[in-house]
Amino acid sequence: MRLAEQSRVWTAALLVIGDEILSGRTQDKNVAQVALWLNEQGIRLAEVRVVPDDTRRIADSVNALRSAYDYLFTTGGIGPTHDDITVDAMAEAFGVPVVEHPAARRILEDYYRDRPGGLTDARLRMARVPEGAELIPNPTSGAPGVKMGNVYIMAGVPNIAASMLQALSGKLEGGRPVVSVTVGARAAESDVADLLRETEAANPGVAIGSYPFFKEGRYGANFVIRSEDGDLARRTGDELASKLREAGYEPVEGGI
């Protein structure tokens, strides 16, 4: 048995909390950045859900996802305004009260000391956590994220979420990162469907995805070979490239 098959696969879900995503007003940017960061940690993003700003819906999703996967990340709903209800929903999900975290209060006191308006009641809301929670540092804008069991509660603003992820880098237990190799070609994917299926079948341990596009007036597709075994992914990429070449398509390493 190959190592890639023996190693444990670590999984995570992401819960995106926010009416603004479901209304189409805001284009989500957290799914892709959390996915890429998780892969660096050797953790696979296995499911995403987007739910509205509704305590019951958030709490139910948290409980479904935190038990189904090794980790759950959430983005959104931890700011100072009335529509920021993630901490309350999380407390409900865990069946604990909401308390003020002393270290979070100190962080906010420091952060707002010399800022206009100072530490208002609204801003102090951001020191509220479910009882028993730890903090996730926020180097960007003061108010910390929250870790509760295997749940990591982060801001929805993408650059703040990114800085919280950065603070967590290397701190979570994970497996081997998945390695991707992309081979592109000016081929209709339907013309090379057999070739793709055969190449995948001949290389157990890889998954090959086919992603068609239409660019500069011509059709083409990128074929993405993914595996926890980097050598295997690269060998399979080479094999696919030479098969494409034999079939009359000029392959482009790294994709088009």
Add this chain to the structure above:
Amino acid sequence: MRLAEQSRVWTAALLVIGDEILSGRTQDKNVAQVALWLNEQGIRLAEVRVVPDDTRRIADSVNALRSAYDYLFTTGGIGPTHDDITVDAMAEAFGVPVVEHPAARRILEDYYRDRPGGLTDARLRMARVPEGAELIPNPTSGAPGVKMGNVYIMAGVPNIAASMLQALSGKLEGGRPVVSVTVGARAAESDVADLLRETEAANPGVAIGSYPFFKEGRYGANFVIRSEDGDLARRTGDELASKLREAGYEPVEGGI
């Protein structure tokens, strides 16, 4: 009781199918476009899930979502390659066999008649549907989408999904579209948190969201007032703008 409270709310879920979204390789664009289109139809997007190319996971999500909401839309996994398994998963979810749809075959025969390669076996896969399904026209690239019960199965490539949505416009039963009014200000949202909460409480039937940003070196926020009652949304927007002005912030209609 106001009309907005009496009218039935129609809901939909979106299931995004694709390893490429969960790996972070591809930035999803379907959530926002489906959300905006649904709103025009008077249907509210109430949940999104993203799952990998895995038959069991797709089928389970389909069954959970199609029973929880009025409509379910799916994107991805209906192309000609081995990783396109949405139709098979859908058939499993409904407990029916996969069959070739005669009209879909005719569409593909016409579409590929004068195209290089013709109608290959791989391309013919795109005529497969769960037994009992109807077709959704695809003016962009031939291969149709599939309607099965209250489930609308669409392509993952955003411009193809868009053309399938266009073909469905005005055909689904819905309620009143939600009207959004945006008021922006160069205000820290934490400074106006009370003002927002009070304005929302004073106008039953509206929801006010607060979306902070950092632009051109300064903080600000857009406040989005949403309601099925357009007049109420606009009145509340005016009220919020004048309250912001009184508090010393210059409001920007339409947002910043």
